[in-house]
Amino acid sequence: MKSQVVTFLIKCPDQKGLVAKITSFFYDKGFNILSCQQYVNSIEDTYFMRIRLNADGTEISKKELEKSFLELATPLEFDWSVNYGDKKQNVAIMVSHTSHNLYDLLERYKEGRLDCNVKMIISNHDKLRHIADMFDVPYHYLPVKKETKLQQETQVRNLLDANAIDLVVMARYMQILSSDFINYFKDKIINIHHSFLPAFQGANPYKRAYERGVKLIGATAHYATEDLDEGPIIEQDVKPVTHESTPTTLKRIGADIEKLVLARAVKNHLNNQIIVSGNRAIVFPEAGE
Amino acid sequence: MKSQVVTFLIKCPDQKGLVAKITSFFYDKGFNILSCQQYVNSIEDTYFMRIRLNADGTEISKKELEKSFLELATPLEFDWSVNYGDKKQNVAIMVSHTSHNLYDLLERYKEGRLDCNVKMIISNHDKLRHIADMFDVPYHYLPVKKETKLQQETQVRNLLDANAIDLVVMARYMQILSSDFINYFKDKIINIHHSFLPAFQGANPYKRAYERGVKLIGATAHYATEDLDEGPIIEQDVKPVTHESTPTTLKRIGADIEKLVLARAVKNHLNNQIIVSGNRAIVFPEAGE
């Protein structure tokens, strides 16, 4: 391996000696451990680790490393993944009418602040094509009607497959995806919902926030699951509002929260900071990265 | 009237000339207008005003003022109230097991940071009596069982009436009050709920917040209404949390939010900053007060 950062994400039943065994394994193989973050869920007796390695001092191949690691992982019942940091992830962004999240993601991508390849934008409307053009990213307009829903989804899926997409970002894509679609890309679809979930699940959160008279509005980025707006939460944020705010004002204030929340969630995913466990997302903070 | 701050709260159908008419009325009577805050709800065509007056330059009596004001108020369909700032409001605090809100309110009261008389603490348990004793406030232990619920509520109500209580603060009182009780003290009972409503209405919000994996927890102070946890929201706040937080940690972090949120709501109520309109609370900010 060349000079690169290798990240392992591990989940397993909690037991004595895990950190010693795992870190000794990598030390013995010649890796320098850049950071090693753990989380023990003592309610479910589950152990989680994110460990980042510098491969500079090692001659080991990926294949040898993984073979060797399996000997450790199997008896300890690891559920694990590894990212070698040598290949940017391919991202597709799905949108409908709303532009603020799209602009924000493309700006970060363009300026090198999102470590990925944005391969395409997919929309059920033709409205935001000019933004794709500005940033020179292919735009696929795939309209959808009730009767063509599954057909359109197949088109989307074919596009994603053809481009080896690793992550789908629903940046205000206002269509419900089928269970089949969701499960095909399990833990690989990030959605932004424009409320602080679980408040105001479903449609029109800003209007309902106005009617309820809340003093905070927010946004939530989560992995898409079969149950709409009930997937593992990655990021949330809120801003204070007052009685002066109309649904229109809330929408405007909310747009800024949505942008930051979705961008952080996508960054955390691309940076291998997340392990999903049931309905909860373990999101490790950056370790001086 | 002596040197005192008089506060009028007004709600009426929106129409041209309201602020000119109202401010001219008070100016003509010799008042100095300290602050004049308005809010127009253009969705419901309703106008709200909070106006604070210095009575120094006037000889007018309360009776004359109110009689005169009625001539303005009636044709314009004002829903109004006035507070002459010459009498502290009487407050009762209701608690069950949890002490942090009680300590906080009593500390602010004792140190002159809550402008009221805390006349009594009422509890369905005897557990927090030592705190009442520390702060030298009467403690009424009124236990409640399923079969004695209404009876106990009558005892509570008699106590409140006998002491001319203006405001009831439910500082983690874990009993549901009857509709009769609630309506008898309409817009005069402030409750603290330990979640950012409408998320996690009902029981065990911290446990459910843990299970849902939220990245924020919060608290909400609201007026008690028949529908539990659905009354007009006065104050809300949240703090970020992580996957590391257990239900116990969330409870601890939440306690600090609950304290600030309830104290601010009570202060805003006592300071005549709130007009309730349907299910929304118009909470005017302090005006350099």
Place this chain on the structure above:
Amino acid sequence: MKSQVVTFLIKCPDQKGLVAKITSFFYDKGFNILSCQQYVNSIEDTYFMRIRLNADGTEISKKELEKSFLELATPLEFDWSVNYGDKKQNVAIMVSHTSHNLYDLLERYKEGRLDCNVKMIISNHDKLRHIADMFDVPYHYLPVKKETKLQQETQVRNLLDANAIDLVVMARYMQILSSDFINYFKDKIINIHHSFLPAFQGANPYKRAYERGVKLIGATAHYATEDLDEGPIIEQDVKPVTHESTPTTLKRIGADIEKLVLARAVKNHLNNQIIVSGNRAIVFPEAGE
């Protein structure tokens, strides 16, 4: 006047009857008062008002209105301005190397979320031209050296004058402007400083924040004055950080704060929400706008 929103900003010595006199004036002229916000600085005995009017019911001309208003304003010593809402303000953005604020402002402008004409971008480097091109805004590259500083400033000034620029936004323009320049555009230059002023005035705030070990970083938008970083503060915000943050991480986290803080300050200025008084900026909140 056509159907438009007229905004008056008024500052004067505090005295009895101001709100009644001002609101009656506009009511008598047939205006509907949309909102009327006041602030009394009782330390300096100064009164501030922002009043928004709907001109629908009036036939009065601007000239007549202003002539008439002067009869009220002169004896009461008003320092005032009026905006008729019938002409977008012309804005110039000045930048150096850093792109995030520029992207953010242009996105808001393009999507109709900043009510102005961005007439040009001026830079002492040619580096961000591609962004100007993307958004189709003229880019003026005016390099500056020590010996050509005043000369370049004259070029800038001529450009601003030739385009009737109403507001200059220094979106990370890393040059110190001369007093002459600053005073020529008094209260018309908004600068973003990448720290929560008055902490870390001057150069390299993120590096100094790291060295000082602060647990918060922030950004400040303020009017530019002769004394660098000491002008009236319009907006500030912060985010929590930890010991893990390097100067590079702080820069990245800070970029998101800078974007929101500068955009809000520019919006508040364009929306006539600000009155400058000495070294303090009175920033009225939106009134249901």
Place this chain on the structure above:
Amino acid sequence: MKSQVVTFLIKCPDQKGLVAKITSFFYDKGFNILSCQQYVNSIEDTYFMRIRLNADGTEISKKELEKSFLELATPLEFDWSVNYGDKKQNVAIMVSHTSHNLYDLLERYKEGRLDCNVKMIISNHDKLRHIADMFDVPYHYLPVKKETKLQQETQVRNLLDANAIDLVVMARYMQILSSDFINYFKDKIINIHHSFLPAFQGANPYKRAYERGVKLIGATAHYATEDLDEGPIIEQDVKPVTHESTPTTLKRIGADIEKLVLARAVKNHLNNQIIVSGNRAIVFPEAGE
């Protein structure tokens, strides 16, 4: 060792294999590692670890453990400390006139939310004695004049020594301590400053915040050092304010921030979450504790 949580804090030059060596050491001794948090400062090439152990499976004595640990620590140049969790720390609180921090700390202590023994309150005024009495904590009134300053400090120091005080909390103690005193209790004095340092170091921060027109006010808890208000920052927080805030309002809003910030800093210290390194405090978050 009985069933208890043992915490090691370690600081050393960064080098390969540290986490493997340290965790293997404790695993080999029979400890269960509850949590293991690291921080690598790559600017200064320094490594920090906080490791929490459950001693349930071990028979080793403290003496044996420490002797054995030294064999690991010495060659790797550890700067380390251990806390066996079997003895509450002794705390002294120093105050002058202001009561809010004192109330807050005593309430948390009384209700078991601060894991320590508050042995005494020391003040240069007799004003807050009633609070000490309420909470049944000894109150030492040690007045100070210019000419008796060193003498009073000696009295304070004797009191602290006589009571084996582990931590001094300056909860708005408005006297400057001598270098001798500070150094005698190095990294054992926590001070609360009522501004978001380094802004408004020194006297009257709220008045200066008003004059500067900041839109945020805050508080900072830090270790006391010879240079006033320049010690390692443990906790900071801010709240938004507006032009409406007077110095008096700022003081009131600030009081709530001061309470939370100081309480969190004291909790973090007592819970062995902090390693001081030069002028920076490494504050590890709780690990599901």
